Structure formats: C-alpha cells, structure tokens
Amino acid sequence: xxxxxxxxxxxxxxxxxxxxxxxxxxxxxxxxxxxxxxxxxxxxxxxxxxxxxxxxxxxxxxxxxxxx
Amino acid sequence: xxxxxxxxxxxxxxxxxxxxxxxxxxxxxxxxxxxxxxxxxxxxxxxxxxxxxxxxxxxxxxxxxxxxxxxxxxxxxxxxxxxxxxxxxxxxxxxxxxxxxxxxxxxxxxxxxxxxxxxxxxxxxxxxxxxxxxxxxxxxxxxxxxxxxxxxxxxxxxxxxxxxxxxxxxxxxxxxxxxxxxxxxxxxxxxxxxxxxxxxxxxxxxxxxxxxxxxxxxxxxxxxxxxxxxxxxxxxxxxxxxxxxxxxxxxxxxxxxxxxxxxxxxxxxxxxxxxxxxxxxxxxxxxxxxxxxxxxxxxxxxxxxxxxxxxxxxxxxxxxxxxxxxxxxxxxxxxxxxxxxxxxxxxxxxxxxxxxxxxxxxxxxxxxxxxxxxxxxxxxxxxxxxxxxxxxxxxxx
Numbered sequence: 166x167x168x169x170x171x172x173x174x175x176x177x178x179x180x181x182x183x184x185x186x187x188x189x190x191x192x193x194x195x196x197x198x199x200x201x202x203x204x205x206x207x208x209x210x211x212x213x214x215x216x217x218x219x220x221x222x223x224x225x226x227x228x229x230x231x232x233x
Numbered sequence: 234x235x236x237x238x239x240x241x242x243x244x245x246x247x248x249x250x251x252x253x254x255x256x257x258x259x260x261x262x263x264x265x266x267x268x269x270x271x272x273x274x275x276x277x278x279x280x281x282x283x284x285x286x287x288x289x290x291x292x293x294x295x296x297x298x299x300x301x302x303x304x305x306x307x308x309x310x311x312x313x314x315x316x317x318x319x320x321x322x323x324x325x326x327x328x329x330x331x332x333x334x335x336x337x338x339x340x341x342x343x344x345x346x347x348x349x350x351x352x353x354x355x356x357x358x359x360x361x362x363x364x365x366x367x368x369x370x371x372x373x374x375x376x377x378x379x380x381x382x383x384x385x386x387x388x389x390x391x392x393x394x395x396x397x398x399x400x401x402x403x404x405x406x407x408x409x410x411x412x413x414x415x416x417x418x419x420x421x422x423x424x425x426x427x428x429x430x431x432x433x434x435x436x437x438x439x440x441x442x443x444x445x446x447x448x449x450x451x452x453x454x455x456x457x458x459x460x461x462x463x464x465x466x467x468x469x470x471x472x473x474x475x476x477x478x479x480x481x482x483x484x485x486x487x488x489x490x491x492x493x494x495x496x497x498x499x500x501x502x503x504x505x506x507x508x509x510x511x512x513x514x515x516x517x518x519x520x521x522x523x524x525x526x527x528x529x530x531x532x533x534x535x536x537x538x539x540x541x542x543x544x545x546x547x548x549x550x551x552x553x554x555x556x557x558x559x560x561x562x563x564x565x566x567x568x569x570x571x572x573x574x575x576x577x578x579x580x581x582x583x584x585x586x587x588x589x590x591x592x593x594x595x596x597x598x599x600x601x602x603x604x605x606x607x608x609x610x611x612x613x614x615x616x617x618x619x620x621x622x623x624x625x626x627x628x629x630x
Contacts, residue, residue: 178365181500182348188503191510194517201514208507215500224392226384228375228399229417 177218185212243317248571249316253322259312262342263288263324267305281309281324288313289323297329298466307331308338314408330436336437339620341443345470348445353452354473360457362477362488365496366426369489370418372411372455377603379430379461379482386486391493396424404432407441412450426489427456429471430482434466442469451475461485583616590614593621602627 175183187208191201240248265281265288268423272278277292279301290309302308310324330338346353369387380397387393398414401407411429418424427608429451431442441447451458451474460475461482472478479485529536575581579589590599593610605611605624613620 176367178367180365181364181496184500184503184507188507188510191507191514194510194514196514198514198518201511205507205511208504212500212504212507216497219497219500222392222493224384224388224395226395226397228397229370229414 175214177215177222180211180214180218184208184215187211241567246315246317246320248319249401253313253315260310260312260327262308262310262338264306264308267301267307268303270301270303277326279303281307289321290326291323292326292329295326295329299331301329305331308398334533337440337443341470344443344448345473346447348448348474354449360450360476362457362459363425365391365491366393366489368396368424368426370396370398370421370424370427371430372398372400372414372418372427373430373482374402377402377430378432383428383486384432386483387490390487391490391496393490394423398420403434403438403441407424408444408446411441412446415450415454415458416448419456424456427454427458428456428485428489429475430461430485431463432482433467436467439463439467439469442468442471447471448474459485459488551612583614586616588613588615602629 188202189198191204191208194201195205239561241303264476265283268280268282268287270277270279275294277290277295279290280287281290282288290311292311308330309324309326310328311324313322314325315322352358360446369378371383373383375397375525384395387395396418398418400410400414402411415427415429418427424523429442429447433472439462442460451471457476459477459479460469460472461479461484462469462471465480468478477485479488479489525531583589591597591612591614592599592605593612596612599605599611605627607624609624611622611624613622
C-alpha cells in the first residue's frame, strides 16, 4: 500500500527517465525472461503514469504570498 | 632616422597607420553626439563630436534596433583606423548605445568586467534546465506583458503550475525585490525552474537587471534561471549570469517547457520500442526452446541409451575375454608347476630301482647306520610296495 502511494507521488520527469532506462535495459536483451517480464510490466505502468500526468496537466497560476 | 630619407606619400601614410592602429585603440567606447549622418549602400557614415572635437565614423552593415539621427547623444564602440586613400583616421563603429546613459553605461561595463573576472559568467556554472518542470517560479511584474506572454505560451505548449513572485521591475528598490524573490523561490521545495522576465524598455528602465545584487542572487540560485529582459538586442548583466538567456519572455517560456504533443509522441515511441523488445525477447526464448526440442535427446531419446548399451557390451566382452585369457594362463602355469613338482618327488627315484628306508618305530628316514641299531625294524619302500626288515648287523664305513 505504502509502495503504491509512493509510485503515485513519482514526478513526471522521473517517471519518464525511469521508462527510458527500462526500455534501454529490455532492448539490450541481457536480462532473464522473468526479469524482462518484470521490467516490462513496470514499463507499462510508468507509461500509464506518464500519459495520465500529461492528460491531467493544467496550468495553475498562483501568486507568492511571502513579502518581497 | 626618418629625417634622412624622402618618403612617398604611401610610405609615410602606412607608417602613420602602424602608429595609430594599436591594441589600445580597438574596441573602445566613445561618447559623443551624432552629426552629418548619412546612409549609403546599407552603411552608416557620420561624425561624432563634442564641444571641442570631431571624429569621422563609419559603420558597415549595421544591425541596430534604431536608426541614428543627427543630434543623438550616443556611445559608440569601435576601432580607430587610418583611411589612407583619403588621409584621415576614423572610427570603425561596431555598436551604438543611445541616450544620456554615459555614466550608467560605464558602471555596466565596470560591473560586467568585475563579475566576468570573478567567473560569474563561466560556462561551468551554467545549470541545465529540467526537461519538464512541475512548477516554474516567475519573477516579474504582476501587471506587465511578460507574465501574460509566459502564461500564454505555457498553457499552449505544456500546462504546468506557475508561481508568480510579483516584483517591481524598474525604479527604486526593484533590484532588491528581484534578488529577494529569487532567494525566496530557492527556499521553497516545489519550484524547479525560475524565469526572470521584463518587457522592453529604455536602457534606464532595464537598469535593475544590471545591478550587482541581482547578478549575485542569480549566481547563488540553486534552481536554474532563464532570463528574458527587454528586447532581443538588450543584454543585461543578469543575462550574462543566468543559466540561459531568452530574447523575450515568450521565448523563455518556450525554453522552460517542451511541447506536450512531442512528449506524448516520445512516450508512445518508448512504449513501441519496449513492446518490440519484449516480443523479440519472447521470440528468442521460443526459438531457443524449439532448437532444444529438435536435438537428439528429445527427438530420439533411446538412441542415447542404445549407444550406452553398445558401449557397455563392448566393455563386458573385453572383460570376459580378458578373464578367460587369464584363467587359461593360470591353468598352463599350474600344469607346469605340477610337472616340476612331480619331477622333484622322491618317489620318482623308486621307479629307477632305488628304495627309501624308514625307522619303523618313529617313521624317520633311515639314511645313516647310526640311525638304527641291530634288531630294529626298518621299513623299505620300493617302487611297487614296501617290506619290513630287521637289522642283522651294521658296519660303519
């Protein structure tokens, strides 16, 4: 559960970077089949996170309240 | 030395040229008023004058944000060179700054030189920008065009959160506010990029961004900073210290965020690559398994055993053969032994007419006259039997 929450918290850029790394690793083809499948599943999940974050992205404009 | 010779005009002219065109007369800034301005085939020709002197100026292929006019107070940057064909020296102008900004301009140059020496502009200090920031801190006026331009570009390209740090961008206290805003944004943990922006204005209007405070705040910022101050042709000290300089606020926003469609395409591409690689990996596994199944072990599993049996039989045969050989040899040996033992048997001599005598009382060999006394019984063994005899007499040799 805690793990799941952490994954929700991942930043878009971080998720994208991780996804790139996973694709590289899978493409190198040095992992066992089990590891490949594990990475693949993680990759798919990251893809979904990235797409969702992209869809959810909306511009908010806030003003700094601190006294400048 | 020069006096001992008569020169041609060209000779002395080129000598003068050598004397004048020195390093110290290149890239210098000169303040004055423009007069006698004219344009010809895209070049500017004018005089730069003050109360007491005039210097001819020429500017080739000028690219200035304004057209010089007679009476304009300017600072020109250029090299002093001799024009031998006409016999005068002139300024070959590279840049012109307008306005009664002489003093400010000197301060600008001095500060620029000082900070440059300190290394504040060094490439090695330039931070790279985040690919996709989640929150962009924007230091600018809340009422200016800059924030509107940035907002427009960001909502179109890639909508992210903008945190506006509202500051005055000109006049008394503007530099302090800008520097403080940069520090405050750095203290938060939700900002990952800062844009410091200001729309166009005169040299004096932009002055806050030439102040040391602002330069230091930008240099000390841990967050990457993009500056977009004034027009494309304006360069402020802040621009030199910033990690990236954008010609306009809109351009700064474009540097700050990527296009959403491009990122989406990038993700699609990654997903495609991942699926293709996964498919390859599985195909590879299947192919390996198929290759394995085609091998003898699986195709003809008994063949392996047949081989083993044949091998075993061969060994067994060899073993039996070796055993038989050995038994045969032992038999031969035994027979030989038997024959020699037989040959050595004392009974063999009986065949040849000898006899063996034993004392009857204790069955010991009787081979000496001392072995028995007169009257003792002696058993005489011959080849086909034995006889008991009694000793009648004895005589020693």
